[in-house]
Amino acid sequence: MSPALTSTVASRFESVVGNEFVRTDPDALEAYTVDRVAPSIAVQPENAQQAAEIVKIAIEGELSVIPSGARTSLGIGMPPSSYDAALDMTRVRGIAHYDPGDLTVSVNAGTPLAELAKILAEKNQFLPLAVPFFEKVTVGGAIAAGLDSPLRHFYGTARDFMIGAEFVDGTGAPAKSGGRVVKNVTGYDFHKLLAGSLGSLAVITRVNFRTFPVQPSRRGFLASFADETGALGFVKQIADSALTPTVLEVLSPEFAELCLEKKSPVTSLRLDVEAWTVCVGFEGSAEACERYRRDLSRLARTTSARDAIAVHDSQFLSLLEIFREAPAAMSRLAAQSVVLRFVTLPGKLADLVRALRSFASSSWMSSAILIRSSSIVYLALLPREAEESAIKQVAYFWKSVGSLRGQMDFNTSILFCPAEWKAELGVWAYAGGPIDLGRRVKKAFDPSGTFACGRFVGGV
């Protein structure tokens, strides 16, 4: 934006939110940078009405806007094709409605997820949204970023327990979908579209969730195996049993070494960092947990586990925190770490993992893998070389991944990588799916193309 336009827009924004909540100084704007692109202005509305007013002004001025919360996950997606204004939603916070007796909560989008968790914990309830950056991330940010949780194995993803949302659409109108009850088929389920949309459809102002009771015990079980075949065999045995664990994570030896070994609560677990480790989480009554321990021990023996260990409640919760943060932690393992996320079918998992490790090795990079819920693979590529050759290695790997398409059922995206590599790599290059239908949704929600320009799948 030109300085003159910035000044005009600033005074209009100030008339809505007050002087102290509009920033145009470069130091303040630095914090709102998305993939090295800084906005010309940042504004912090206090409520949904102010957010709607800001969006209307932005539309009139043909500005491009990126809504944000705690700005923890803005590295996901392509760099913005244009970015004039940062719409900081962190002041739109607080619990709008909490009915513990109905196990439902309605929370303003700028509320930190950790703050919501504390309020729910007072009633012995929780939200199974254990996502990266948990201590900082806002509710709206967590929904928009669409990162998943190790608890998805039992509780599903946000789309499964988000029962409604309020938002400002791309015409500046406050709109909503769903409601505050646990079962509801009234109208179109727009809130499902918002999950994982990276703010490209609307500014989320409030989210309604179904909450869940905290079970009396939450424990875990670790089993280590000589190779991925053994680990995935154990996972399959669990899937074929009567057990319904809450967490099912498989760690490559490199992941265990880099992400777990030095973590203090885990050292006492004597983790074999040269092995593939399966971590199973389960919950319920003491009797039910004992049954899990017994059955998992038996399955571990029959699948030739090298070692197996039961994990008590506090150790398990520490492990859960590590898994929760894993995708973000993987992005910090090296100066130029690249984290990729693959979604595949349980039956294709072993083939995919073998192929990925082989490609990584051919590309002269070490890698670390976390497999979640028998279907999601987080892969960190850790280039050793200087920047110039590192991108070549990663590009070679990414091209190799492309060669797998058509041979096995999967989709993939680059979750985190250096911003300056994104244009060459194309983080959504292998997203698949009907891009044109996504564009129709975008056009309906954001007819002027105001939000998160160029960041989402298909360049929308």
Added chain:
Amino acid sequence: MYEYDGSVERARPEIVAFPSSTAEVSQIVKLAVKHDIPIVGRGAGTGLSGGALARGGGIMIAFGRMNRILEIDLENRRAVVQPGVVNFDLTRAVEHAGFYFAPDPSSQKSCTIGGNVSENSGGPHTLAYGVTTNHVTGLELVLPDGEIKRIGGKLSDALGYDLCGLMVGSEGTLALVSEITARLSRKPEAVKTLLAIFETVDDATETVTEMTARAITPAACEMMDGWTLCAVEDYVHAGFPRDCGAILLLEVEGLVEAVANQSAEIDEVCKAHRAREVRTAKDDKERELLWKGRKTAFGALGRLAPSNYVLDAVIPRSKLPQALRQVLKIGEGYGLKIGNIFHAGDGNLHPLVLFDPRNRSQFERAVRASEEIVRYCVEIGGALTGEHGVGMEKSELMTLMFSDADFALMRRVHQQFNPTGLLNPGKVFPIGKGCGETRIRTSPMHSPVPG
């Protein structure tokens, strides 16, 4: 027969087409668009909101011949089916291996999976396992211009917008669904069905409220009031009491140990709320009989009055006792008998208003009472429909929940996917609401249905 569904609504199509493939569906749609004729998809016609009725006349695409299970992939827990596959037939096809399809509407032995997708159907066990949208990972669509598109697939997460989430429950107003990829669930190791008998409706509803507050999570929690129960018992002879105020039919599932713990907790809460008896089904036969009683209850009540109107609204579970009292009060105010057979565990009420349609005054009172009940449910924080859909029945009531801005967005989405408005016109949107695209597109062939 294509003039009716399970609701009280009625609308006649001019033509009913029975395609056998997606390609044929696409051809029919192209032909309809060429001649500006409305199109409505239909499964088994068991819907309860008029969603599958040809409100604008035109062509009805009946999916009954597209009833093949195309693939069962047990390793990855998926099935690929055509829309005309009957819900329970999918369970039957996989139960030998210990799997089932979780959504279980009362009509599951006749309703189709395509219909379930269209309406986002529920059922008693959706309390624990969610509604249809939680069990669909991929769809093949025929768009209103005849184009065939695939969204999602077998994978659990698609990249891009959650188009399956948008399409499931869109009541056939955005696209026709010609193939579904569904999740299969593993049968639990143990199931226990409990029948809790109460002297009063209040005792039963307060039990449910306390169970929810105490975080006891049965897989199903259904309630039937005493006088409707007599009619059900006459019909199924399941051993339901004839002299109680209400019963709760509860099911707990999972590991043997978890089932034992949960049923003990349920027993404790029921007795704390003066349950006369908490009975456990002793075998599968008794369990099936109890569920048969619940699932055929609405049919059994046909004996009590010439006609009845099944409502579908949702309330916060913490307000269950007050809501039930209000429903009965509204019924009394209009001089009508209202039965209550519903999904208590998730607050999904199904007040059943009995009336004689030949008695004009009674019919009008039934309509007014029904509206008042639904308004009340929305006022206390609830929703218009929990599982039956908006369809024709509740389209005018949508304004109770949604603002002009909400409708404007809904219309823009509708316009993007169904620009001609030919696909299932007159559904979901209130007819009087604004601009042209939500008006009922009637067929040039259309003539009003007599009578």
